[in-house]
Amino acid sequence: MKFGKEFAAQMVPEWQGAYMDYDYLKTLLKDIQSFNQRTKQQQSVPHGLKRSLSMYRAFSGLLVHRHGQHSIDPTSPDVEEHPIFVNSVNRNGSEKYETTFLMQGDEGGEYELVYFRRLDDEFNKVDKFYKSKVAEVMQEAETLNKQMDAFIAFRIKVENPQGWPWQDRPSVHGDSDDDKKDTAKQDIESQNIEKLVANKLKEHRPAPLHILDRVKMNNTLATPGSTIKVFLNAPKQSDLKFNRENLTRVENKLKRAFVEFYRKLLLLKSYSFLNTLAFSKIMKKYDKISSRDASKSYMNMVDGSYLGSSEEATKLMERVEATFIKHFANSNRSKGMNILRPKARKQRHTTTFYTGFFAGCGFALIVALILIIRARHILGHDGTDQYMETMFPLYSLFGFIVLHTVLYAINVYFWRRYRVNYAFIFGFKQGTELGYREVLLVSFGLAVMALASVLSNLDMEMDPKTMDYKAFTEIVPLILVVVVIVILFLPFNILYRSSRFFFLNCLFHSILAPLYKVRLPDFFLADQLTSQIQAFRSLEFYICYYGWGDFRHRKNSCNSNDVFNTFSYIVAVIPFWSRMLQCLRRFFEEKDTLQGYNAGKYFITIVALCLRTAYSLNRGLSWEILALIFSVAAAVVCTYWDLVYDWGLLQRHSRNRWLRDKLLIQRKSVYFGAMVLNVLLRFAWLQTVFNFKLFDLHRQNMITIVASLEIIRRGMWNFFRLENEHLNNAENYRAFKSVPLPFNYEEDEDE
Known part of the structure; x- marks a missing residue:
């Protein structure tokens, strides 16, 4: 792999703009190379004596002339061996490095002069960014120092509530000589013990306990109870309670903080190494193209700069490792480093094999299903309508889920391809995020189970009046739903338990909105659920069909x-209602007016959905007009919100007309096509109002097609929504999660 591709692959995605622009500097070197090639062609004389242009210059003498303030020591080699002179200057209170190109008089020197100016700009950018990030981690290290002092004092109070044993030594009283002798011996022994203890304390000085007098607990656990207390203005209980439960909670929070802090230091170290290597590579390319020897001088400057010589991050990493191993791994280095080091998810060949296996099985079952329908003339059977009204809604639930998960797998593939850090954005635990292969494995596995269930159900005649009809076959979809739910809640560490529990946690937060603080994964999942209205209605039909005994006949x-x-109204409204409450919580909590408008958008959508449901159940001109008006209004508002706020497009004064300033996909036609397609799919609900007859399809088929179009629109929306979020993170260089700390000092609270 070429260095340019390897360099881009190892960049921190959110810091991409802060790295040296290697590709741009390569284009400048190509300009120098192309000029040199043109010059050689012009110098080639077809006939006669060929001479180098340097032989026609004015004679410069046998002595080397010096060049003013940038002259080189007489002891140093001549100018030909040192074509550049690098020095540091102080401008506006900040140190910058400038390169003086000493060979400007050479032909093509202006190209090389431009190259060195851009090279200096890139180096000063990298050096400044590195300084700022090191300053941030040093400041964060001070905060962690204070947290550790409070944690050690807290641990002392919990493990030794009565104080240290040597502090409570009882005094001995006696009147007899023997007692006095014994007392004297005990005093001598006690003094020896105290000396030993004092020496131990010098080696392992415990944190002063008076720190706890100015420390309070940070109650960062967001629960419905805490939300209600805030709403009722109840006083916060932040006093320290010295018990084992609180000690474990504090220790876990500090563990997470140290792991995240160590990850920052690793990325900083990688940033310094990669950029230093990039400057070395580009200078070697320059030497090769220009036939000069400038890399040594320039790299001496790089090595002596803050980027190349600073050891704060490395030393801080060593101190973090020592602290973490001692206090959180019981001095077990291997255990501590296993926790600190980032864990990359291993790609297993079995995952690829089973994904392909289930995909093949699914394709074979679809072919078998088509052949059975055609061979038995099932579509023209008397029981077709009855089957479509009963069994088809039960099985369409799995179709909606499989379609959504397949689209999510496609999103994951393209997020990785365009380096969208979806794992960081969603807050997945490092090393547990699912790749597109794992998501496809789950999707195809569920599809195979559902298709096998359909085939087992179609193995009998569709007409319930025939003798082949059995009530047990009607329970097959219910069994499949129960199996899926059991797998979802399975507590064992199999079948991607971390991802399953993450999904359930976000689902629980979405259902109980606004009692939980709104995070991006919560409202992202709630947005997904708004596109699964028909799946919710299928679940409602499961309860009715099996609960009331209709499956028997x-x-x-x-x-x-x-x-x-x-309940058809209520079930359809639940995802939008949850999303609206999330927006209202953010509006009151963050004082963000935009979230208030977003809540209004979801309210209009709820009204439109209720009116469309009422029209489908009652059928009347007034219901149709109301449903049409509110649905058009909701579709227009939602489309505008998708394009402008969620995707960040439709910007008139952007460098890319009607798009964003920064785009991950080079082809702009992709964005325009997505905008047009989003508008068309937003108005797919028109079929439910006007009841278009396409290809003489059954009503349930049309409902499924419209619902699938909405899921496809949501899958397309997902990519551009996360792309916009990633670009916002990259613009502000947000590459780390903010981890809540357990303690709050009084001076911090005053600030």
């Missing part, structure tokens, strides 16, 4: 039940 009496119809 394969009949659908749910649509004629008022309770079922009422």
Whole structure:
């Protein structure tokens, strides 16, 4: 692999703009190279004596002339061996490095002069960024020092609530000579013990306990109870309680803080090494192209700069390792380093094999399903309508889930391809995030189970009046749903437990909105659920179909039940209601007016959805007009919000007209195509209002197609939404999570 590609692959995605622009400097070197080639062609004389242009210059004498303030020592080699002179200057209170090119009189020297100016700009940018990041981690190290002092004092209070044993030594009283002798011996022994203890204390000085007098607990655990207390203005209980439970909680928080801090130091060290290596590589290319020897002089400057000579990050890494191993790994170095070091997820060949295996099985089952339908003429059977009204909604649930997960796998593939740090954005635990292969494995596995269930159900005649009809076959979809739910809640460390629990945690937070603090994974999942309205209605149909015993006779009496119809409104509204409450919480908590407008957008969508549901159940001109007006308004507002706020597009004064200033995909037509497609898919609901007849499809088929189009729109929305989030992070160089700390000092609270 060429260094340029390797350099780009190892960059911190959010810091990409702070790295040396290696590709741009290579283009400048190509300009120098192309000029040199043109010059050689012009110098080539077809006939006669060929001479170098340097032979026609004015004679410079046998003595080397010096060049003013940039002259070189007489003891140093001549100018031909040192074409550049690098020095540091102080401008506006900051140190910068400037390179003086001493060979400007040579032909093509202006190209090389431009190259060195751009090279200096890149180096000063890198050096300044590195200084700022080192200053940040040094300041954070001071905060962690104070947290560790409080933690050690807290541990002392918990493990030794009565104080140190040598501090509570009882005094001995006696009147007899023997008692006095014994007392004297005890005093001598006690003095010896105290000396030993004093020596030990010098080696292992415990934190002063008076620190705890000005420390409070940070209650960072967001629960419904804490939210209600804040809403009721209840006093916060932040006093220290010295018990084992709090000690474990404090220790876990500090562990997370140290792991994240160590990751910052690793990235800083990698940043310094990669950029230093990049400057070395580009200077070697320059020497090769220009036939000069400038890399040694320039790299001496790089090595002597803050970027090349600073050891703060390395020393800090060593101190972090020693502290973590001692206090959080019980002095077990291998255990401590296993926790500190980042864990990359291993790619397993078995995952690829089973993904392909299930994909092949799914394709074979689809072909078998088509052949059975054609061979038995099932579509023209008397029981087709009855089957479509009963069994089809049950199985379409799995189709919606599989389609959504496949689209998510496609998103993961393209996020990785365009270096969108989705694991950091979602807050996945390092090393546990699923790649597109793992997501496809889950999708195809579920698809195979669902298709096998459909085939087992179609193995009988569709008409319930025939003798082949059995009630047990109707329970197959219910069994499949139960199996999926059991797998989802399985507590064992199999089948991607970390990802399953992460999903359940976000789902729980979304359902209980606004009682939990809104994080990006929570509202991102809630947005996904707004595109699965038909899946929620399928779940409602499961409860009705099996709860009321309709499966025994394969009949659908749910649509004629008022309770079922009422819940059709409620079930469809739940995801939008949850999303609206999340926006309202952010509006009141962050004082962000934009979140208030976003909540209004979801409210309009809820009204439009309820009116469309009412129209589908009641059928009337007034319902149709109201549903049409509110649905158009909701679609227009949501489309504008998608393009402008979620995707960051439609910017008139951008460098890329109507797009963003920065784009991850080079082809702008992709963005314009996505905008047009998003508008078209946003209005797919028109079919539910006007009830278009396409290819004489059954009503359930049309409902499934419209629902699938919305899922496809959401899958496309996911990529551009996360791309915009990643670019915002990169613009502000946000590459780390903020980890809540356990203690809060009084002076910090005053600040």
